[in-house]
Amino acid sequence: MSGEKSWEPGSALKNNIFISCAFPLPSFAERKQLWELCLKNSEHSSGETDLEDLEDLEDLAARFKLSGGHIVDAVCTARGFAAARSSGKSAISREDLYRACRNRSSRKLDSLARKINPRRKWQDIVLPPAVKEQLGEICAFVRHKETVYSEWGFDKKLSIGKGLNILFAGPSGTGKTLAAEIIAGEVGLDLYKIDLSGIVSKYIGETEKNLKKIFGEAETGNAILFFDEADALFGKRSEVKDSHDRYANIEVNYLLQQMEEHEGIIILASNYKKNLDDAFLRRLQFAVEFPIPDEASRREIWTGMFPEKAPLGEDLDFNFLSKFKLTGGNIKNIALLSAVLAADGSGTIGMNEALRTLKREFQKMGKICTPADFGDYYELVK
Ligand SMILES: Nc1ncnc2c1ncn2[C@@H]1O[C@H](COP(=O)(O)OP(=O)(O)OP(=O)(O)O)[C@@H](O)[C@H]1O
Ligand SMILES: [Mg+2]
Known part of the structure; x- marks a missing residue:
């Protein structure tokens, strides 16, 4: 019985009959059956799972190419996750199973x-x-x-x-x-x-x-x-x-x-x-x-970039900031650095902080801040 590689005895077994039987990795349909079986067994021994519909099993079988042994292991691991979550026996959730599959399948890639x-x-x-x-x-x-x-x-x-x-x-x-x-x-x-x-x-x-x-x-x-x-x-x-x-x-x-x-x-x-x-x-x-964002997209990126707890100043003008041709990556850099400046100084993220860091980002890109672009705010970026 062979797994990954077949084996031929050659003349070593010349007086015996040799039949080779390969055990390949289970197919999609077989994996689906294996999941069903293993989860059912696990139900008998330790409470139930909340995976009722077949679609979830199909999903697992489709996404992870595991052998029967791996599937048994994954169900055991998932049971552990479920127990740890609620300090006792509890139903295995979909997330537990996914986590267990990922855990077992990618150790070597690390x-x-x-x-x-x-x-x-x-x-x-x-x-x-x-x-x-x-x-x-x-x-x-x-x-x-x-x-x-x-x-x-x-x-x-x-x-x-x-x-x-x-x-x-x-x-x-x-x-x-x-x-x-x-x-x-x-x-x-x-x-x-x-x-x-x-x-x-x-x-x-x-x-x-x-x-x-x-x-x-x-x-x-x-x-x-x-x-x-x-x-x-x-x-x-x-x-x-x-x-x-x-x-x-x-x-x-x-x-x-x-x-x-x-x-x-x-x-x-x-x-x-x-x-x-x-x-x-x-x-x-x-x-x-992936295109460079237009003005409307930039506005959306700007407003989405600051977490809820960030202390935004009243004067922070996203409409104005969205005018500048920047990528999401630039905006992320500016948002982060202006938050650091705010934490170090005034305590709120306002136009002062945003434009100072925008100037830095412009310098990195080799762009110049002109009075025409910045208007009333030019003083802050000079
Ligand atoms: N379209 C976008 N929407 C929202 N945020 C974005 C967008 N593009 C970039 N960002 C922000 O900028 C950061 C950096 O972007 P990301 O690393 O995905 O860029 P990239 O295209 O992979 O760049 P590179 O080619 O330099 O690797 C993201 O983590 C995200 O915070
Ligand atoms: Mg990248």
């Missing part, structure tokens, strides 16, 4: 990539409706891909390319990382940010090895892989001029192949879509463009 804990939600991001709709479609894809592939039989039409490859393109600070975080939170998967500097090695063949480890872990680890600044790795394949070029191309080709075969979810973030190799673009199911 050493290869950085985990981002999703904290923010849809209401924290300001984007044009069309872009938000596209992000919603991505979530729907994750939720229903197993149903469509396994139950509706689309997987028989595709031998590879069953994963989900997504590109987020747009200028710095427009919310790409934030959107990835929100999606991960929404679909209940872990998000791992791949640190490219730790992966790309100057030693020939090492980069492939590192990537192989990551893709392997992510597949069984049921996590979303987030390649920030993808251009560094996924840039255009160069023409071969010397042996180094040749190896760089091998790395890119290897990556393309991995992306195609990987069955999990990959998000690539890039500041310049134009730099990406055509072969990558062809392998994407979604390409989402």
Whole structure:
């Protein structure tokens, strides 16, 4: 009976009959049954769960590729979470099960990539409706891909390319990382940010090895892989001029192949879509463009940026501040620094603090504050 790899005895067993029987990871339908069974057993032994409808089980089976043993473990862990929550026996909630699955599935990835804990939600991001709709479609894809592939039989039409490859393109600070975080939170998967500097090695063949480890872990680890600044790795394949070029191309080709075969979810973030190799673009199911926010969006970002408890001054004029062409990232920096200045000085965040920090942000970007832009407030930014 074999698991991950098959084994042939060759001539060692020539006087005996040898029959090989492979035990693959359970399919979507089998996982669903396993969840049902394990949760039912757990009910008999220790109270009930509040997962009545089948849809929740389908969700679990779709999102986490676990073996039967893993599912049993996850239910035990979830029971522990439920007990800890209410200091006694209590029903296992949906959240307990998700947490238990994530816990058990992604331990090894921690050493290869950085985990981002999703904290923010849809209401924290300001984007044009069309872009938000596209992000919603991505979530729907994750939720229903197993149903469509396994139950509706689309997987028989595709031998590879069953994963989900997504590109987020747009200028710095427009919310790409934030959107990835929100999606991960929404679909209940872990998000791992791949640190490219730790992966790309100057030693020939090492980069492939590192990537192989990551893709392997992510597949069984049921996590979303987030390649920030993808251009560094996924840039255009160069023409071969010397042996180094040749190896760089091998790395890119290897990556393309991995992306195609990987069955999990990959998000690539890039500041310049134009730099990406055509072969990558062809392998994407979604390409989402993050625009620089317009004045109305900027206003919404400004007002959403300050927490409820922040002491805002009466004079803080969001209409005025929204006039300046800034990204969400700039606005976040300004909001934070002006809060620090307020804590250090007057105690309230007013125009004085906001404009002083806006000036700093302008300086970073190499922009100049002109009297025409700032009008009556010019004194504060001079
Ligand atoms: N569209 C937006 N709506 C609300 N907040 C935003 C938006 N864009 C950016 N922000 C704020 O700016 C911060 C930085 O944005 P984020 O890290 O997502 O940018 P990015 O597109 O990933 O940039 P980079 O390309 O530099 O990595 C966010 O954490 C958030 O607070
Ligand atoms: Mg980012």
